[in-house]
Amino acid sequence: MTQRFSALLILLALLTLSACQPISMDTKPSGPDMTTLISDAEKQGDYAVAAEDYLSKAADSEGALKAAFQYRAALMHYELGEFAEAEALLAETNLQQLTSREQLTAHLLRADIAVLNLDGQSALQHLDNIDFASANAAQQKRILELRITAYDLTENWLEKALAHIQLDKLLPETDRENNHVALWQTLMKMTPQALDLYNPGQPPAEDSGWFALAYAVKAYENNPEAMEVAIEDWEFSYPNHPANVDQLKKTVKAPVRLPDQLDLIGILLPDSGPAANAAQAIRQGIIAAHFNARSNVRLQFYDVRPGNTPDSNNVIAQYDKAVADGANIVIGPLDKLSVEILAAYESLSIPVLALNRVSQNVENTNFFQFALAPEDDARSQADYAKKLGYKRAIVLSPRSEWGDRVVAAFSDEWQASGGQLVTRAKYDEAENDYSHILTPILGVDSSNQRYQNLRRTLGQSLEFEPRRRQDVDFLFMVGRPLKARQLVTQLRFHRSGQLPILATSHAYGGEANAQQDIDLNGLIFTDIPWMFTEQSEQDPAYAAVRRQASGDVGSFMRLAALGVDAYRMIPFLTAMSSSEDEKYQGATGELTINEQGQIERLMPIATIRNGLIEPLQRD
Template identity: 85%
Template sequence: MTQRFSTLFMLLVLLALTACQPISMDTKPSAPEMTSLISEAEKRGDYAVAAEDYLAQAAESEGALKSAFQYRAAMMQYELGELAEADALLAETNLEQLSSREQLTANLLRADIAVLNLDGQRALTHLDKIDFNSANQAQQKRILELRITAYDLTENMLEKALAHIKLDPKLPESERENNHLVLWQTLLKMTPQALDLYNPGQPPAEDSGWFALAYAFKAYENNPEAMEVAIEDWQYSYPNHPADIEQLKKSIKTPLRLPEKLDLIAILLPDSGPAANAAQAIRQGIIAAHFNARSNVRLQFYDVRTDNTADSNNVITQYEKAVADGANIVIGPLDKTSVELLAKHDELTIPVLALNRINENKTTEQHNFFQFALAPEDDARNQAEYAKKKGYQRAIVLSPRNEWGDRVAEAFTNEWQKSDGQIVTRAKYDESENDYSHILTPILGVENSNQRYQNLRRTLGLSLEFEPRRRQDVDFLFMVGRPLKARQLLTQLRFYRSGQLPILATSHAYGGEPNARQDIDLNGLIFTEIPWMFSEQSEQDPAYAAIRRQASGDVGTFIRLAALGVDAYRIIPFLTAMSHSEDEKYNGATGVLTVNQQGQIERTMTFTTIQNGLIEPLNNE
């Protein structure tokens, strides 16, 4: 999703500009009246008070003045993150009574809110009301960015591609390469026939060149020799085109092609070492899925040593042994070192479905190397996307003081800030402690509330009734914690007046086994979870019953890992289609699965909450 429009600076600049425009006396308030609309509360940044002031004045006004007050109230609501209220106010406002600049701003804002609500068609309706040529350069850029996202939501690849092309000259040089790559991926989702029919120009025009190049790749994707000839012809027709052909070639992942009939699946997992317990749960998941499928395919397990250095790692030897044994595909390895070594191997003659993910700053050129993991970073990114969809803007981040906590918090922060989300404060807690008052009262602002009370009491010399209040400048708190700490933290957060502040977390906060008496402390927590954690879904899966009988110890972790093994086995017949298109989905035990251009299997999980101590899907999320 593109970044959200309307930083505070841009909105105030636009508002100031509108206040200075010539206004017709018979339809709009006079210039002095318009200037007086900007309240003192807005000037000092107190948007909640400003919104109330504007609404009160709108109720006492009529005609254009009423519309102007409603417009400003909507702007304040937007700045407060109250998107539904802002949109409703603008819907009630007679925009035709506003200046042309205000009308443009209002329609942009409504389109932005529609995009945040994933309503592409409504966003386009608002954008169609804007005179593109009357907008300034920054506004034109934003209009096109919103159109791109809206067309993506409505799956209109043609218009999305044309919008990317129109956006390109408005971007700084540093952003054009990424725009070209996204444009390229958009064009590749169109058929050769559509690329040829809707080509918007003729050689050597730049827009025509993009469509013609995509046509050459799509029409001859199964005929490399013909494709090379077509590309040479294209280069002759479009000699100065900005497309970097070699870079675009790299972005095209060669689709996997498995034999129609599999004989042997090799599984590379450790029998001992630090990853042995996790490997055992995954192994049980693979076996349960295999038994349930009643397949004639053979399974063969290969021990990969994980308690060693990279120099003595045996993963390459075991992979080559699997190839020699006639395996058609490999599931594994599990530990990150082995995955990275196999990803760098000179030639992978059979596909690999690794059960971990290589570091993001490392890449692989392998075309039949897939990565499937239950990475905690994925949970964190999902929660950032959830918060963005809800229209939140300001967050508190709370995580344990260790490497795991830093990883998850960093993943959330990076994803959150990509969409212009703000981190108001970040705090770390020690998992060995039980009392977190020294951490929670500062981040919730309770100390400041107490201090204000003490100052007021000293000033007045009176004893006053007082109830501490938490800070009001945050929209939610993102918490990283395992079940015991999550329960402790939520209990103490409520004690220190967190009130209705939404608390978001990763799946690690939930133990995975129904225990209403214990988990009632998690009531209201919002987190993501795999489908197998919901009885109505897991009970329909025959493999789940076999897994559940074997689960012991940390039941939640065991079931999640076993579900990973089940999906790793079951997804194999679908990998060919999924590697062709990111639109191909598989509904698995760990979530809705897709394969991205990097060969990573991405999971979309269910947003979940706890009610009366029991897990349940979050409605309408």
Template identity: 35%
Template sequence: MTLTMTQTTAGGKAPAAAILLLALATGCTTAPPEPVAPSAQEVVPEAPAEPSPTLLPPMPTSRWDTTFEQTRAALRARDWMTAEQTLASLPEDLDAADRSRRDFLLARAAFLRGDLERTDALLTAGPEEDVPAALRLEQAEFTREIAQLAGDWLTSARIGAGILTQQPADAGLRRAIWRDLNRSSEAAMATALADAPDADWRGWLELALRDRRAENPQSLQEALLEWRNQHPTHPAAMQLPGGLEYIARGVRAPRKVALLLPLSGRLAPAARAVQDGYLAHYFAARARGETPYTLDVIDTTAHESAAAAYGQAIADGAEIVVGPLSKEAVAELGQIPERPVPILALNRTDSDALQSGSALVQLSLAPEDDAQRIAELAYGSGARKALLLRPAGERGARLEDVLQERWQALGGQTVSTASYASAEAYSDNIKNALNLNASEQRASDIRSMLATNIEFTPRRRQDIDVIFLLADSPVEARSLKPLLAFHYAGTVPVYATSSAYSGVPDPKDRDLNGLRLAEIPWLLGSNPGLRVAIAAGDTGSDSLARLNALGADAWLVQSRFAQLQAGADALLRGDTGLLRLDPSLRLQREPVLAVFDGS
């Protein structure tokens, strides 16, 4: 059974209450000053500009303006049925401009109900010259959003770059373009660059490729300055996206870093896997002839508390601390009122950390990120009505809440949910969720009424077009996925969090054939050199591949700490997913779509 990545190759303000103090983040290209630990108020990250309103030319007046506005109001309320009924009152003999407005609004209604083919047909129904200029720009933005939701990142970015030439002040659009480029593969961008039709689009692709190919902040700084000299009037040149502006200004590397991990006790195997991922990057840098900082690895279990281990790191001269690993240890450091040295924690706490003194940034493999992502992936595919299956208990309920919030915000609807407390309950719970018990009861009633034994095939409910599976383990997923097919739901797409896959190929995974998974890039082929180096070691930690990736991303974020000063604009392409900073200084992770292909 092979897990394959699926990819089509065709915002907000920086936190105010949680001000970033990144003691290592900025510097100059001349000799840096001695490191100090200023207060959180001394460095305030620049807030990205608010997206400017769309600068549309005026729409031509029409006798049907009231009807069109009523339709738009219904669409804003996600009421596609009322929108279509309102447009049905229009006559057939509309002029070209009104016909294009009607078709565009019908396309939006079709998208809301998940009919992507009709959406595409309506958007291309008439000649482009019939479309008013104001509507043409709105159509382009709608088409970009559809491509983005569908995972056609390069198409979305290319359309966005075209719109930006007409709306150069739109910071939100610049942010969206950069995020789409970071989602795209290097090979796809290189191919697109060879065929790029205009200078602005070429500039975007060149910038993304320079960022992708840089091995360290110093070489990236040189690449950014060279790009800016070549593209002085490019929309991204004034303020480089994703936090790259802070790299371009110069970065002083730390002289000493402390890695805080529980290297003995219950969490030792996990800690070793994280350490291996981190050290693979560290030694690769040394092999390239770079001069990495001094690294201290501190066993947190040898100290009475995480705070004590943090204190030792500071006393030994660490300028940044990576770790600790457990949620409890991260929560403890989060309550330190004045941190003299910034912390990149390797777990996510339930409550916000105090953000006075130096920053505490949280990087993790939180399953909540997977839950949000499968909602987005399903909606982008055209699904709108979901069945949700989850284990009973606090974790299952928490993931359901996260998924439901994102699913409903997008416009999806959950028509049935089922929770299960044991393997014995799997089948009955699925039957109930699919209304098969009701179908069987109807058949029984008919047999009784006719006093004969008629042939009968149960009929499941027909109002679902996607199933969300929040399994706790691969064992659960391998049991539940075949049961869905057994209970007549085998043709409905099933999306699951990464907990459904162990990360290690297993012949038993054939039961997951067709499952769509939110997975980390590391397991789908990113950074092959590091993975080979870890596998060649004698620790055996490559069996904990996701934790290897967490360690690799800890090194990445630490080396690019300067970018985090961009706040919500900061964006890093990691081995655990696309990383962006939220207002509580948690790095939200966007995994990628993977599908079990049956091979």
């Protein structure tokens, strides 16, 4: 159970306790007092039985009593984690017939469920039905916490910041520092103009101080000297303000600074070794983007020899050589060890746009990580499934470190949004027949077993057709093209029927082949914009790269697109590193930079129809 659920259940307990106290005029019930009607099943913690009991009584009741029983049944479903059922009951209940306490709790429940469904607008509508002034301190705290989450979902930074300020007064001293950090991060999403225009007060008021401090930092983020002067003026105007200025300034990631006119871009890529083919595709993408831009900037390539240890690796020497040659920024290196070595280098005098992603935290604001990470695909599919309203998933992946990485990213994103992972199966890529794996996860073997039991009981044969399990919404599959075609075909053979199958871009070869890919019909997967004809034809760099493609064309084009975006994104790094809301529409997807300097990709969704790729609407 998440912290959000726990907080609301604590509030429900507080409401139950307060129901035993004398009722004042402003909380006079408009319906029956349910404290005298609570079922034995609920008292014993058997919420499923209690819900059925309340629904049965509601069916035999009318008016306020019916509403009270429906409300209580909704609480039981909420306790069981059955949020859709709880919301449906509350939506059809006449809340005006409940007591004031029950009405407040009902609106809080509906707001919380809306937040769980990532529907911030509906959550705010439910919270607007509550008279904040009449709520007690615990209730007010919960209302503000839900408002903060809902404003975050709707990206209403002003109201979110004001809610943080209002919440601060209700928090114990030990919890205020975390609230201050969250408030500060919200203010940093606002423009200097908005911070100045919507400042809610005047010095030395506390709420005014937060906005004024944020303005001093945001307005002068590219001028450190002017920022220091502005902060000194702020400290004079707000002498007793609770903001820890030094600590908050550390949370602000300074944007990368590049000259208005670049002279030289250094590119660290291997000429030989295991990564040479990938490096060649990336190199072609960079060159194509450069010629398309008709830029006067010079490109200089440096051969990185990725040895197995830092001592045998020359990435530092090549970086230093690029700096000495006058490079303004470096693209690369590509292999993970070289990236790790360069990330730890203390003398990064010019920015680095590395072409891989590392696990350790990199604090240097001059270091960015850009990769075609399979985790991005997985998280994107989890987000898509949630938007489709899916709740329960089964997962099928190869027995490998790569498969585990992809599934871990999917599972983390899926479960964080409230989704359930029903079961996971692993397959061996060396095999070709996966019946022994697919029938159990689809539940077909259980269907066969039920038939055998029934036949033995009746002593006669029956007409029978096995059915897959009905308690899942979709299957998330991890696999490369050959295995993906085999798995989809066998899933259909084993009666997956209309069960949606979601996958990552690795399932699609990347080159149109209707005869081969007809086995993938119906598969839903993510892929880069360059895989779609309409978008690739609009990019002149695509045609130039496509003429150079050979071998695994899909992989070559995806890596070339990485090179194109690495080159084209350079002028936008300052804005993107200043705010996660700044987006770049690239050949590899919609790109943003997170707080760790990692470039995250949101990719289009596609399906296969008649053996050919076809875009789907993400929203």
